[in-house]
Structures are given as C-alpha cells and as structure tokens.
Amino acid sequence: MPSKGEPMHSKGFMLFSGTSNRGLATKIAGELGMNLGKVRIDRFKSGEIYVHYEESVRNADVYLVQSLSQPVNDHLMETLFMVDAARRASARSVTVVLPYFCYARQEKKDAPREPISAKVVADLLHTVGVDRVITLDLHAPAIQGFFHIPVDHLTALDQITEYLTQQAIHNPVVVSPDAGRVKMAEKLASYLDTPFAIMMKRRPVHNEASVTHIIGEVAGRTPIIIEDIIDTGGTIVSVIERLQEKGAHKAWVCATHAVLSGEALKKLNHPGIREVLITDSIPLSLATSLENVRVISIAPLLSKAIRLIQEGGSISTLFRAGM
Numbered sequence: 078m079p080s081k082g083e084p085m086h087s088k089g090f091m092l093f094s095g096t097s098n099r100g101l102a103t104k105i106a107g108e109l110g111m112n113l114g115k116v117r118i119d120r121f122k123s124g125e126i127y128v129h130y131e132e133s134v135r136n137a138d139v140y141l142v143q144s145l146s147q148p149v150n151d152h153l154m155e156t157l158f159m160v161d162a163a164r165r166a167s168a169r170s171v172t173v174v175l176p177y178f179c180y181a182r183q184e185k186k187d188a189p190r191e192p193i194s195a196k197v198v199a200d201l202l203h204t205v206g207v208d209r210v211i212t213l214d215l216h217a218p219a220i221q222g223f224f225h226i227p228v229d230h231l232t233a234l235d236q237i238t239e240y241l242t243q244q245a246i247h248n249p250v251v252v253s254p255d256a257g258r259v260k261m262a263e264k265l266a267s268y269l270d271t272p273f274a275i276m277m278k279r280r281p282v283h284n285e286a287s288v289t290h291i292i293g294e295v296a297g298r299t300p301i302i303i304e305d306i307i308d309t310g311g312t313i314v315s316v317i318e319r320l321q322e323k324g325a326h327k328a329w330v331c332a333t334h335a336v337l338s339g340e341a342l343k344k345l346n347h348p349g350i351r352e353v354l355i356t357d358s359i360p361l362s363l364a365t366s367l368e369n370v371r372v373i374s375i376a377p378l379l380s381k382a383i384r385l386i387q388e389g390g391s392i393s394t395l396f397r398a399g400m
Contacts, residue, residue, distance in 0.1 A: 078239075080287045081152070081388065082165045088350075089096075089136065089137055089138055089169070090138050090140075090387055091114045091138070091139050091140070091155045092105065092109065092111060092113055092114060092131075092135045092140045092142065092383075093114040093116050093130075093139065093140070093141050093142070093159065094113050094116075094141075094142045094143070095118065095141065095142065095143035095152060095155050095156060095159060096152070096155060097143050097144045097146055097155075097188070097368065098142065098143070098144070098176065098358075098359065098360050099113075099142040100263055100357070101142065101144070101176060101358070101360075101374070101375070101376055101379075102142035103356050103376060104357075104376035105174075105376045105379050105380045105383070106379055107376070108175040108376050108380035108381075109380050109383065109384065114132060114134075114139075115130070115131040115132050116128065116129070116130050116159070117130075117131055117363070118155060118159075122389070123394075124220060124282075125298075126151070126155050126158055128155070128158040128366060130162060130163065130166055132367055134163050134166045134167070134168045135166060135167040135168070135378045136153055136167065136168075136169050137143045137168055137169060138169055138170045138289065139168040139169075139170065139171045139172070139333050140169075140172045140173075140174055140383060141156065141159050141160065141163070141171065141172070141173045141174065142156065142174045142177045143156045143159070143173065143356060144175065144177040144359050144360070145175055145178060145179035145198075146177050146179070146360070147336070147338075149179045149180075152179075153179060153198065153201075156173060156175075156202075157201060157202070157205045160173065160202070160206055160207055161205050161206065161207045162236065164205075164206040164293070166247075167268065170208040171206060171207055171208055171209075172207070172208060172209040172210070172211060172343045172383075172386070173202060173207050173209075173210055173211070173214075174211045174212075174379060174383070175210060175212045175231050175355070176212070176213050176287070176356075176358035176359070176375060176379065177213070177334050177336075177358045177359050178195075178197060178198070178212045178213075178216075178220070180194040180195045180197070180198050180315060181195050181215050181216035181217060181220060182216050182217075182219040182306070183195055183244070184196075184219065184220050184223075185215065185217075190349075192269070195217070195223060195225055199220065199223035199224045200223075200242045200362070202216050202224070202226075203225055203226055205308065208226060208227075208228045209228075209229070209386070210224060210225055210226065210227070210228045210229070210232070210380065211228075211229045211231065211335060211382055211383070211386070212228065212229070212230060213230075213231045213232065213233060213334075213356075213358055213375060213378075213379075214231070214232050214233055214234075214305045214333040214334065214358075215230060215304050215305075216257075216306060217235055217257075218230060229382055229386065229392050231375075231379070231382055231392075231395065232333075232396065232397075233356050233373065233375055233378065234261065234264060234265060234268075234334045234354070234356075235255065235395075235396060235397060236255075236373050236375065236378065237265070237303075237331050237333075237354060238265060238268045238269065240371070240373060241265075241269060241301065241329070241331070241353060241354075242269065246301065246329065247297045247299055247359050248297065248298045248299055248326075249269060249298065249300075249301050249329075250266075250271060250272050250273060250274055250277075250293065250294070250295055250298040250299070250301070250325075250336075251265045251266040251269065251271055251272070251273040251274070251300075251301045251303060252261075252273065252274050252276060252293075252295070252300045252301065252302045252303070252316070252320065252348075253273065253274070253275045253276065253303065254276050254303075254304055254312055254313070255275075255276060255277070256277065256304055256311075258303060258304060258305065259275055260305055261305070262275070262303050262392060265301070265303050267302070267398060268397070271301075272293065273293060274291055274292060274293025274300075275291070275293060275294050276291055276292075276316050277290050277291070277292065278317065284386075288359060289366040289377065290303070291319065291320070291323060295320055295324070295325040295340070296323055296324035296325065297324060297325075297326070297364070298325055298326065299325070299326045299327070299329065300317075300325050300326070300328040300329070300372050300376050301327065301328070301329045301331060302316060302317070302328055302330045302331065303331050303332075303336060304330070304331065304332040304333075305332060305333050305334060306332060306333070306334045306336055306353060307330070307332045307334070307335050307336060307337060307341060307345070307360050308336045308337070308338050308341065308356065309338050309339050309340070309341050309344070310339075310340070310342075310343075310344030310345055311344065312342035313330055313344065313345070313347075313350075314347055314352055316328075316343050317330075317347060317349040317350060320349075321329055321349050326351075327348075327349055327350065327351040328349060328350055328351060328354050329350075329353075329354065330345070330350055330352070330353045330354065331353075331354040331355075332353075332354070332355050333355070333356050333358055333375075334355075334356070334358050334359055335355040335356075335359055335361055336359060336377075337359075342367060345367060345369070346367060346369070346372070352369050352370075352371060353369055353370045353371070354371050354372075354373065355370065355372055355373070356372065356373050356374070357372055357373075357374050357375060357376070358375055358377045378395065381395055382395060
C-alpha cells in the first residue's frame with residue numbers, strides 16, 4: 078500500500094465533496110495525493126438542490142465526502158442527489174464517506190408511535206444506490222446493522238489517545254458521562270492505564286440531562302470526559318459541576334463530533350474545563366475561536382481507510398487490537 082503522501086492512481090478512482098465539509102474533503106484529497114473532482118451544487122431560490130458532475134464518472138469508483146451536519150436535511154438530500162447523479166452517469170461504484178451520521182441518536186423507539194430515524198436514513202442511502210458507507214464513531218454502533226451494504230465504522234479513539242498521552246495529565250481518571258459511553262471510556266482508560274468512572278443521568282426532556290450519581294473515585298483526580306457528540310453542551314456542564322462537587326480538578330473534555338447547537342460554545346467556556354478536544358468531522362470555524370479548544374483532523378484516518386478499501390486491504394489494521 079502506498080505510504081502517506083504518495084499519490085493514489087487516479088484512473089478509475091474519483092473523490093468528490095458535498096458542501097457540508099469541503100475543508101475536510103480537501104485535506105483527505107491532499108493525503109491521497111489527488112484533487113477533488115469537479116461537481117456543481119447549487120440551491121434554487123425555491124430551496125431545491127441542483128447537482129451536476131462537471132467531469133465524467135463513467136466506470137469510476139466514486140467516493141463522496143459529506144458530513145450530515147446542520148442543516149441536516151439539506152445535506153442529507155444533497156448526498157442522495159449526488160449518489161443518484163453518479164449512478165445515472167454510470168459510475169462503477171459509489172461509496173459515501175459520512176464523518177458525521179445524522180439522526181444517530183434516534184436509533185430506537187423510546188416511546189410508542191416514534192420512528193427509528195437512523196434506520197430511515199440507512200434505507201434512503203441503500204435505495205438510492207450507495208454501495209458502501211464509511212463513517213466515524215456512531216452514537217450507537219448497532220446502526221451498522223440497519224444497512225444491507227458494507228459499513229466501515231471507524232473511530233477517532235486512537236487519535237484522541239495519542240494526543241492525551243502527550244499532555245502529561247496529572248492523576249487522571251477517564252469519565253463516561255452516561256452508560257452509553259462506558260465501552261469507549263473503558264477502552265480509553267485501558268490505553269492510558271488509568272481508572273475510569275461512570276456518571277448516571279436521566280433525560281426529563283430532549284437536549285436536557287441531569288446527573289443522578291457517580292460510580293467510581295474522582296476526588297483529587299483530573300477527569301477526562303469522553304463523548305461521541307457535544308450538542309448543546311448541557312450534559313458536559315452538568316457532569317463537570319457534579320465532578321467538582323466530588324472534589325475533582327479541572328476536566329479535559331474529548332468528543333468526536335462537535336455539533337455545538339444553541340449556546341454550546343458559551344457553555345464550553347466553563348471555568349471547570351481545562352481543554353476541549355474535538356475532531357473536524359463537522360466544520361469548526363466558530364469553535365476554534367475558543368482558547369481552550371483543540372482540533373484533531375481525521376483526514377489521515379479517512380484517507381487511509383479509502384486507500385485500504387480501494388486497494389483491497391483490511392480496515393482493522395487501522396486500529397489497536399480489539400477495536
């Protein structure tokens with residue numbers, strides 16, 4: 078397999094970007110030693126989306142990079158139209174690279190008469206003609222089972238671990254903010270050779286959470302909170318304040334996807350936060366204005382995954398044993 082920076086053979090392989098995260102797509106193209114393909118994406122005054130490939134994709138393996146972030150439904154529809162256009166232009170295969178997968182927190186029914194929205198998104202992608210999906214740190218890994226096509230579920234945990242090990246954090250403890258992050262927290266704690274704690278919480282309404290109790294010792298320790306998504310920031314703040322009540326030091330907050338809805342940026346400027354570590358799975362122009370925010374690029378990870386898929390390698394080689 079070519080090493081980093083060595084150009085991939087462009088014949089039969091093309092990389093395109095939607096409008097949601099062109100900066101990340103450009104970085105991926107750079108890692109692969111190639112240019113992004115030319116595609117025109119417009120919005121009519123009516124709000125409808127127009128897609129036109131400005132070069133031939135006939136018999137090409139087409140990769141489409143698109144984060145399904147805000148505005149979620151626009152970016153989802155744009156992706157579907159890009160896939161359909163590539164299919165109708167006789168592309169050999171279409172792989173969608175979705176660094177952030179929308180509706181992932183609606184992966185099950187919590188009440189009667191609710192949809193399973195993540196399954197609907199999976200069905201749409203399959204129906205329109207997607208051959209393969211590459212995605213990153215799904216809120217619920219079981220979403221892979223919603224697809225009838227191959228799904229390569231990557232994780233930024235190794236990149237997060239590498240950064241944290243360079244920081245010489247004093248007396249750390251990895252903290253799972255809820256029961257759903259326990260497995261990820263346990264892995265991070267194992268990689269850092271440190272104990273971990275679990276926060277138990279309840280959600281009275283959407284986008285609100287309150288911590289009920291803590292399992293594990295945090296007094297006198299530096300918490301490393303590991304999340305998949307930071308949305309409104311409310312959960313993070315409530316976790317940090319509860320940790321401080323228990324005698325913990327300033328916390329490090331780590332998350333793959335920085336959705337940052339509402340007043341999230343203001344909340345992340347909390348005095349109890351030492352640093353916020355996030356990836357560029359979603360565009361972060363506003364987040365980088367905060368002094369305590371650090372961004373890790375996932376472009377090298379995604380480009381390596383694309384290389385392996387295109388050249389017949391094993392995705393498992395990208396991760397530590399047991400991932």
